[in-house]
Amino acid sequence: MTTSIPQQRSVVLGVGAYLPAKTLTNEELAKLVDTSDEWIVQRTGIKERHIAADGETTSMLGEKAARAALANAGVSAGDIDLIVVGTSTPDWTFPSTATQIQAALGITHGVAFDLQAVCSGFVFALATAEKFLRSGSHKRALVIGAETFSRIIDWSDRTTCVLFGDGAGAMILEAQPSQGGREERGVLTTHLRSDGRHRAKLYVDGGPSATQTVGHLRMEGKEVFRFAVGQVTDVVKDAFAATGLTANDLDWFVPHQANRRIIDMSAQKLGIAPEKIIATVHLHGNTSAASVPLALAAAAADGRIKQGDLVMLEAVGGGFTWGSALIRW
Ligand code: UT7
Numbered sequence: 001m002t003t004s005i006p007q008q009r010s011v012v013l014g015v016g017a018y019l020p021a022k023t024l025t026n027e028e029l030a031k032l033v034d035t036s037d038e039w040i041v042q043r044t045g046i047k048e049r050h051i052a053a054d055g056e057t058t059s060m061l062g063e064k065a066a067r068a069a070l071a072n073a074g075v076s077a078g079d080i081d082l083i084v085v086g087t088s089t090p091d092w093t094f095p096s097t098a099t100q101i102q103a104a105l106g107i108t109h110g111v112a113f114d115l116q117a118v119c120s121g122f123v124f125a126l127a128t129a130e131k132f133l134r135s136g137s138h139k140r141a142l143v144i145g146a147e148t149f150s151r152i153i154d155w156s157d158r159t160t161c162v163l164f165g166d167g168a169g170a171m172i173l174e175a176q177p178s179q180g181g182r183e184e185r186g187v188l189t190t191h192l193r194s195d196g197r198h199r200a201k202l203y204v205d206g207g208p209s210a211t212q213t214v215g216h217l218r219m220e221g222k223e224v225f226r227f228a229v230g231q232v233t234d235v236v237k238d239a240f241a242a243t244g245l246t247a248n249d250l251d252w253f254v255p256h257q258a259n260r261r262i263i264d265m266s267a268q269k270l271g272i273a274p275e276k277i278i279a280t281v282h283l284h285g286n287t288s289a290a291s292v293p294l295a296l297a298a299a300a301a302d303g304r305i306k307q308g309d310l311v312m313l314e315a316v317g318g319g320f321t322w323g324s325a326l327i328r329w
Contacts, residue, residue: 009178009186010130010141012329013075016068017169017297018061019050019284026162033158040162045260049165049285051150057091059100061168062146065293066101069170072300075140080172081110082138084129086121086145086289088318089152090114093208097146110138117194118202119256119317121145121289126171126313126325127190133175141173145289152204154216163258164217165285169293182243185307185328191238192323198227202318228258229265232316235324236270239312243326247271251309252299256316257281257291266314278304288317305329 025048026037040046052061062085070077085098098112117124122145129141146168153161178184201223206215240246253272255263260281267277278299280291287294292313299305309329316322 007178007180008134008136008175009184010133010173011176011186012327013172013174014069014071014073015169015171015293015297015300016065016070016072017167017294018064018068019167019294020052020056020061022051022053023048024051024165029162032155033161035158035162043259043261044163045279045282046163046285047282050167052148052166058087058089058146058148058168059091059097059104061148061166062097062101062144062170063104065146065168065170066105066142066144068297069142069172073172075172077105077107079140080105080107080142082129082132082141083107083110083112084125084141084143085112085114086117086125087114087147088116088118088121088288089148101144117289117317117321118319119258119286119288119291120315120321120323121317122169122292123190123313123315123323123325124192124321125289126187127192127323129173130187130190133173136175139175142170143173144168144170145291145293147288147290149217149286149288152214152217159221160217160219163286165287167284167287167290167294169290169297171293171296182245183328188326188328189239189242190323190325191235191242192321193235194319194321196319198320201227202320225259225262227320228262228316229269232314232322233266233269235322236312236314239324239326245310245326249310250276250312252276252278252305252311253314254278254292254295254299254311255314257284257295258286291315
């Protein structure tokens with residue numbers, strides 16, 4: 001007879017989100033560049049995005065999302081010993097946005113660091129935190145995706161400026177003993193990928209070492225679209241293979257919120273029923289690393305995602321990077 005040894009599993013205690021107060025509608029954008037509400041809605045599903053106020057930085061958005069997640073979890077900031085922030089738009093070149101949020105929350109113990117995987121940032125941060133918790137090195141993690149892409153957008157380029165927005169989302173994870181069963185709560189499996197050959201398809205044309213400037217986002221939209229629909233589903237299939245679960249077992253599919261067409265086509269390719277899709281892209285556009293936790297927080301707040309539900313997260317971003325996380329909520 002074998003005795004199963006309890007493992008540590010990362011259980012979601014709460015989620016939270018924050019969007020800046022100022023909105024920018026498609027109609028307002030049409031006054032800035034040659035575009036229309038009809039074109040943007042038809043090609044992307046986006047209706048409006050939120051723009052950070054002057055002086056409102058990524059760490060400020062992240063702190064607000066973190067406080068909402070802490071309240072939702074019923075956990076105080078002092079109980080957090082690990083902070084991982086996914087962002088490509090840090091307040092400063094250094095120190096990290098994570099340490100700024102750590103200080104703003106009054107946390108002086110544990111560790112905080114940033115992780116850069118562009119739009120996959122939250123899924124990468126979640127996968128990283130989950131491995132820390134599972135190792136036993138840390139007990140309670142605050143995982144954040146926070147961005148101010150409005151600061152790196154070329155506002156004269158209609159092919160990119162209509163797509164992005166600012167925002168932040170956060171999740172509290174706690175290490176809890178588990179027998180390893182698929183019905184037990186927590187992160188069941190994560191799968192991360194990257195392929196650096198695709199840099200030219202989605203990048204920022206500035207940086208401290210290359211140009212000593214911040215730079216602007218540049219993108220070959222069609223190429224990114226093709227990759228996002230064609231390739232990215234492999235990490236979702238990896239999650240199914242690792243757990244023996246299938247698309248039919250899922251309660252919710254929470255993909256990166258970049259484009260409604262990409263979301264729908266990915267779900268269709270994976271055999272995920274349309275009613276299982278969580279989509280909030282119409283409300284905030286592509287907020288990069290913040291997009292998945294923004295969608296999660298919305299669906300948890302309105303009661304769609306409930307304890308015990310099986311939730312698949314998926315994201316793709318510059319690099320390319322892409323990843324999945326399968327969670328028993
Ligand atoms: O997190 C990952 C980040 N990126 C993405 O997820 C983006 C992935 N790509 C996409 O979502 C789509 O490729 C876009 C939404 C960016 C573009 O949609 P599309 O169906 O691939 O359009 P297109 O690039 O083929 O452009 C079609 C036409 C072009 O005109 P012509 O050459 O056919 O005359 C564009 O110049 O639409 C024109 N166009 C616009 N028209 C009005 C491009 N941007 C706009 C615009 N308003 N904002």
